[in-house]
Amino acid sequence: MxxxxxxxxxxxxxxxxxxxxxxxxxxxxxxxxxxxxxxxxxxxxxxxxxxxxxxxxxxxxxxxxxxxVRVHAEIQRLSEEFMQARRVHDALAPLLDGLRASSVTPPYRVVDVGCGTGYLIRWLAAQGDLGSDVELIGADYNTALVDHARRLAAVEGLRCSFEVCNAFRLDEPATIYTSIGVIHHFRGDALTQFFAHQAAAGARAFLHFDIRASVVAPIGAWLFHIARMREPLAHHDGVLSAIRSHPTQTLLTAARAGAPGLEVGLFDEDRLPLPILKVMHAVVGVDPLLVGAWRAALGGESSRLELGVSR
Ligand SMILES: C[S@@+](CC[C@H](N)C(=O)[O-])C[C@H]1O[C@@H](n2cnc3c(N)ncnc32)[C@H](O)[C@@H]1O
Structure with missing residues (x-):
């Protein structure tokens, strides 16, 4: 370590x-x-x-x-307020269209790594517009959280599944790996290994969303968590997540080292002077053969995707 x-x-x-x-x-x-x-x-x-x-x-x-489980219920509430799943959907749906346009053989398996109680996967399944050729899977090493995600998905009658597994031992190959609020948990070499593991498993792309590191992020997180979180653990870890979020260049360097065969860049990097206006961003990696099709499917939103950049 x-x-x-x-x-x-x-x-x-x-x-x-x-x-x-x-x-x-x-x-x-x-x-x-x-x-x-x-x-x-x-x-x-x-x-x-x-x-x-x-x-x-x-x-x-x-x-x-x-x-x-109580803390993850609070995280879900926060994710709903910040429309986290919508943001992932904005990148993911065009990427899936790009796979289809590039004649990549379906099914397309989307794995949410560190899914917790499955908010993202359940939201995507409930939205129901990604296509019948898409399999939605949540993965987390915490059995209690995965069991809870499964229960909620069953109650909601959703077409998705959840697996107990370690992010560094993902057996099931996925077409696309994604995550929200997970990558700051992996520090140093572990961050590079996180990307390397997905590339070695044959991923065509990854989209990992997290808090964008900035001087104001911890203050914003503190204010928001004071106002909205009830569990002291959620409050403590939420603020620390903003402090521990990786600088953009650290993410790019680790992703390029771990996945040298993929084109690496950013989605939703904030270019506004006040970083508090856009809290989340993603480090992305994509098979170079898919870049054109993904951009075409993004259409007018294509400027949200920046590949080959440094910070
Ligand atoms: C901050 S929570 C985010 C949960 C979820 N992505 C969300 O947005 O609600 C981080 C999650 O990553 C999981 N996690 C951390 N390290 C992991 C690992 N090595 N393998 C699998 N899951 C991991 C934790 O169990 C936890 O559920």
């Missing part, structure tokens, strides 16, 4: 999974407290102290799961 450059998020420390088998590993409460104590993260310490431990000092997994 690379040196930790910022305090960790609570949600990254209170669960642990074996990267090879996916099996859940028990987490000792005192170890998590020691990490946050070292960073003088008093609010995070308070959250961790509120999670019950068993007689051996390990966090009670059912309590952790219930907390994370």
């Amino acid at each position: 690379p040196a930790v450059d910022h305090p960790p998020e609570i949600s990254d420390l209170i669960v642990d999974f074996d990267p090879d088998t996916g099996a859940r590993r028990r987490v000792r409460k005192a170890d998590v407290e020691a990490q946050f104590g070292g960073f003088r993260q008093r609010r995070a310490l308070r959250v961790v102290r509120g999670i019950p431990a068993d007689s051996e000092g390990f966090l009670v997994e059912s309590a952790v799961d219930e907390l994370l």
